[in-house]
Amino acid sequence: MQPGSTQSFSCVAPACHPTRSAACPLSKSLLSLLPVGLVVDRVAVAPDRVIIAVRARGAVASCPFCRRPSRHVHSRYLRRLGDLPWQGRIGQLDLQVRRFRCSAPECPRRVFAERLPAALPRVRRTTRLAEAQRHITFSAGGEAGARLASRLAMPVSGDTLLRLIRTAPLPAAPTPRVIGIDDWTWRRGQRYGTLVVDLERNRPVDMLPDRDAQTVGTWLNGHPGIDVVARDRAGAYADGVRSGAPGAVQVADRWRVT
Numbered sequence: 001m002q003p004g005s006t007q008s009f010s011c012v013a014p015a016c017h018p019t020r021s022a023a024c025p026l027s028k029s030l031l032s033l034l035p036v037g038l039v040v041d042r043v044a045v046a047p048d049r050v051i052i053a054v055r056a057r058g059a060v061a062s063c064p065f066c067r068r069p070s071r072h073v074h075s076r077y078l079r080r081l082g083d084l085p086w087q088g089r090i091g092q093l094d095l096q097v098r099r100f101r102c103s104a105p106e107c108p109r110r111v112f113a114e115r116l117p118a119a120l121p122r123v124r125r126t127t128r129l130a131e132a133q134r135h136i137t138f139s140a141g142g143e144a145g146a147r148l149a150s151r152l153a154m155p156v157s158g159d160t161l162l163r164l165i166r167t168a169p170l171p172a173a174p175t176p177r178v179i180g181i182d183d184w185t186w187r188r189g190q191r192y193g194t195l196v197v198d199l200e201r202n203r204p205v206d207m208l209p210d211r212d213a214q215t216v217g218t219w220l221n222g223h224p225g226i227d228v229v230a231r232d233r234a235g236a237y238a239d240g241v242r243s244g245a246p247g248a249v250q251v252a253d254r255w256r257v258t
């Protein structure tokens with residue numbers, strides 16, 4: 001291969017080109033490494049990157065507005081996504097995205113683009129690359145993380161790294177087993193809510209908008225697995241716990257168990 005040139009491999013796997021009979025070992029091995037639901041059309045090796053042309057495997061996509069499935073392709077466009085490095089080179093997915101027509105007459109969305117788990121809409125990197133770059137940022141910070149990411153063939157700016165961690169989804173907190181509930185004030189003397197605290201981890205879990213039994217009961221109903229509820233002596237809280245977590249032990253103030 002000449003310096004600076006790009007070497008291409010066309011995938012001839014039956015899944016990609018049903019008219020061809022020969023299976024392509026390259027495609028077969030790549031398929032298992034790519035984000036789920038994608039089919040390889042072509043692989044190109046450039047001096048600084050590996051470019052993989054992919055498209056969605058399925059023939060149907062669901063309208064994001066009305067959820068009705070559609071097979072009617074309206075048009076196609078290309079999304080260029082950064083991906084995890086391949087053999088020390090930048091990974092790039094050239095994803096062919098289809099726009100579908102929504103056939104539901106009552107749906108206001110006439111045309112929609114298919115959504116794929118490989119990447120969120122309107123971003124320029126795969127979900128797995130974003131995850132790797134987040135880890136780098138948490139370890140090294142913004143500017144130092146950008147230098148490290150570039151060295152690891154995942155080039156990105158420091159500003160983008162900081163934005164990635166600001167938008168990172170928070171880990172789901174485990175359901176607490178022992179909680180305390182008590183009132184707290186939105187506005188002293190005028191409006192009160194209820195604070196829920198995980199007493200084993202010693203941290204707040206939620207803030208409820210009022211002190212009503214029904215509100216407390218509904219919250220407990222949505223959080224099964226709570227064994228012990230410490231509360232003050234207010235009758236509303238006792239009623240709420242009885243309705244929302246009838247199997248939980250109620251502890252009224254610090255010393256008394258009812």
Ligand SMILES: [Zn+2]
Pocket residue numbers: 063064065066067068102103104107108109
């Ligand atoms: Zn629709």
